[in-house]
Amino acid sequence: MFTLLTGLVLAASLAFSPPAGYSALPGSTPSDSDISRWVRFALTHDPRTDASYISVETRAGVVKLIGDVDNLAARNYAVAETKKINGVRGVIDEINVTPVSRSDRDLAHDIRRRLENSTAVDARNLVVAVHQGVVTLSGEAADWNEKEEARLLAEGIRGVKDVVDDVQLEYSDTISDERLTSESRARLARDVYLSDLPITVAVQNGEITLTGSVGNLYEKERAERSLLWQNGVKSVINNLKVEPRESYGVRDTVAVPSDQELKRNVEAELMTDLRLRPEEISVDAVAGHVMLFGSVPSLREKRIAEQDARDIVGTAWVTNQLIVYRTQRDDSAIRDQIVFNMGTDPYLSKFNIDVTVAEGVVTLVGDVPSLFEKERAAHLAIDVLGVGKVVNDLSVRGMLALRDDVLKRQVVQRLEQDWKIAWVYEHIRVDVTDDVVRLTGDVNTWSERQEAGRVALRTHGVLAVDNRLTVRGVPYPWDEWHSKMPGYFGLYDPYEIYYPYRREGS
Structure with missing residues (x-):
C-alpha cells in the first residue's frame, strides 16, 4: 500500500521538528514512509515550490506526486527536487498546472519575444503555436542545447500549462563514433558527480547508449544531459539502472589530479560544451585553484564556463576573470x-x-x-x-524569520536526507549566524562538497552559505585565499531548470 501524506500540512510544524519516523541510516535502505516524509519536508522548505496542495505517495522507492500548482516551473522544480532525495528510485508526476488565464495570442507573442531576445537561442528557425495554454515548439535548432533552452524559456512564461517540444535538430558537423565514444567517456570521468561510477558508453551513428548503474535519478539524468551537450550527438538512449547503494560510490580514496591534468580536464570540458564558444578562454590551475582568463560574448557564457570548471574532479575553487564583450545594444x-x-x-x-x-x-x-x-x-x-x-x-524581506538554532536543524535534516550527503553528513559541521550558514569539516569527494553547499543554499530561510568544507586528503589554503574573495558563494548549477545567480551581482 502507498504511504500518503496529505497536501495540507502546515509548514511551521515541519520547521520545528525532524520528519517523523526518521530511521534510515547510512548503510540501510530508507523505508517508503521515510522517503515520503523527506520529500514533503524538502518541498515544504524549498521556496521554489508551493507544497500546500501536493501530496506524496511512495511504493518500492517510486514516488508519486499528486496535486496542483499555479505555474509550470513549480511543477518541474518539485519533480527535480524529489529526484535528489535519498532512496528515490523513480518519480511519477501527476501534478496539474492551473496557471492564471491568458489568451493563446498573448502567450505566443510573449514566447516569441523571449526567444528573439535571448542570448541562448537563434529564434529565426523556431515556430511557436499555442492552443488552450499548451505551447508547441517546432522548426529547427542547431543543437540540443538550443532546443532545450527554447523549451525552458517557453516553460517560464506566466500562463503556460505545458510545452510540447517538436523542434528538430540540424547538425552542421559530423563527428566520428570513435571520437564521440572517447569524448563521452572522458566527460563522465572528470565530472564530480559521475566520476568512477560503473557507466558504459557505446556510440553508433551519433547515437549514444548508456548502460550500467547509478545510485539515484539525479546521476542518471545528469549523465544523459551532460553527453547531450556535446557536438555531434544525435540522441542518448539512457539504460542506466538506479540501484541505491549501501555505501555511496566505489572510490575509497580521492584521486587528486596534478595541476596539468586539472588544466587539461577543464580545457576539455569547455571545448566540448555546446553552450560555449571557448576559443578565447585560457585556463590555469594551481593546487586545485582554477583560473579562467580571456573573453566571452555574454554574461551567461561567463557563468557557464565557471560552473563547468567547478564541476571537474580536483577543482577546489574557481577565479573567474573572463571579460564579457557584449553585443552592443541600446x-x-x-x-x-x-x-x-x-x-x-x-x-x-x-x-x-x-x-x-x-x-x-x-x-x-x-x-x-x-x-x-x-x-x-x-x-x-x-x-x-x-x-x-x-x-x-x-x-x-518578509521571509519567515527563524531562530539560528532552528535554521541549523533544518539544514542538518536536509543533509541527512540528501542522496549524496547521507553517508558523510556526520562529518559536516553546520553553524548559523543571522541566517548565514557556514559549513566546515571534511568529505570524501568533490561532489559531496558541492552538494552540501547546494542543499544548504536551497533551505528556506537561508540568506547565504559560506562553504569551507574540505575534500579529505586535499590541502585547502583557506587563510591564503578565502579572506581575499567574496565571503559567500551562490551556486550556479546548469543542471537545475533555471540557473541561480551568484550573490550580489559579482
Missing part, C-alpha cells in the same frame, strides 16, 4: 526586455523591481521575499542580449 532596449521578462514570469510579476541600465550594466533594486526570487531576477537579466554585468541589489 540601454533602453535592454531595460525594456528585462522588465518584460520579469513581468511575464510566474514568480516575479507580482513584485516591484526597479531596473536601470548604463552601458550594459544592469542594476536591480527592490524587495523580494526570498533568495530564490533574487537569484531568478538576476537570471532573467543575464539571459538578455546586450547585458554585460548584473548588480543585484535586491533585498530579501
Whole structure:
C-alpha cells in the first residue's frame, strides 16, 4: 500500500521538528514512509515550490506526486527536487498546472519575444503555436542545447500549462563514433558527480547508449544531459539502472589530479560544451585553484564556463576573470526586455523591481521575499542580449524569520536526507549566524562538497552559505585565499531548470 501524506500540512510544524519516523541510516535502505516524509519536508522548505496542495505517495522507492500548482516551473522544480532525495528510485508526476488565464495570442507573442531576445537561442528557425495554454515548439535548432533552452524559456512564461517540444535538430558537423565514444567517456570521468561510477558508453551513428548503474535519478539524468551537450550527438538512449547503494560510490580514496591534468580536464570540458564558444578562454590551475582568463560574448557564457570548471574532479575553487564583450545594444532596449521578462514570469510579476541600465550594466533594486526570487531576477537579466554585468541589489524581506538554532536543524535534516550527503553528513559541521550558514569539516569527494553547499543554499530561510568544507586528503589554503574573495558563494548549477545567480551581482 502507498504511504500518503496529505497536501495540507502546515509548514511551521515541519520547521520545528525532524520528519517523523526518521530511521534510515547510512548503510540501510530508507523505508517508503521515510522517503515520503523527506520529500514533503524538502518541498515544504524549498521556496521554489508551493507544497500546500501536493501530496506524496511512495511504493518500492517510486514516488508519486499528486496535486496542483499555479505555474509550470513549480511543477518541474518539485519533480527535480524529489529526484535528489535519498532512496528515490523513480518519480511519477501527476501534478496539474492551473496557471492564471491568458489568451493563446498573448502567450505566443510573449514566447516569441523571449526567444528573439535571448542570448541562448537563434529564434529565426523556431515556430511557436499555442492552443488552450499548451505551447508547441517546432522548426529547427542547431543543437540540443538550443532546443532545450527554447523549451525552458517557453516553460517560464506566466500562463503556460505545458510545452510540447517538436523542434528538430540540424547538425552542421559530423563527428566520428570513435571520437564521440572517447569524448563521452572522458566527460563522465572528470565530472564530480559521475566520476568512477560503473557507466558504459557505446556510440553508433551519433547515437549514444548508456548502460550500467547509478545510485539515484539525479546521476542518471545528469549523465544523459551532460553527453547531450556535446557536438555531434544525435540522441542518448539512457539504460542506466538506479540501484541505491549501501555505501555511496566505489572510490575509497580521492584521486587528486596534478595541476596539468586539472588544466587539461577543464580545457576539455569547455571545448566540448555546446553552450560555449571557448576559443578565447585560457585556463590555469594551481593546487586545485582554477583560473579562467580571456573573453566571452555574454554574461551567461561567463557563468557557464565557471560552473563547468567547478564541476571537474580536483577543482577546489574557481577565479573567474573572463571579460564579457557584449553585443552592443541600446540601454533602453535592454531595460525594456528585462522588465518584460520579469513581468511575464510566474514568480516575479507580482513584485516591484526597479531596473536601470548604463552601458550594459544592469542594476536591480527592490524587495523580494526570498533568495530564490533574487537569484531568478538576476537570471532573467543575464539571459538578455546586450547585458554585460548584473548588480543585484535586491533585498530579501518578509521571509519567515527563524531562530539560528532552528535554521541549523533544518539544514542538518536536509543533509541527512540528501542522496549524496547521507553517508558523510556526520562529518559536516553546520553553524548559523543571522541566517548565514557556514559549513566546515571534511568529505570524501568533490561532489559531496558541492552538494552540501547546494542543499544548504536551497533551505528556506537561508540568506547565504559560506562553504569551507574540505575534500579529505586535499590541502585547502583557506587563510591564503578565502579572506581575499567574496565571503559567500551562490551556486550556479546548469543542471537545475533555471540557473541561480551568484550573490550580489559579482
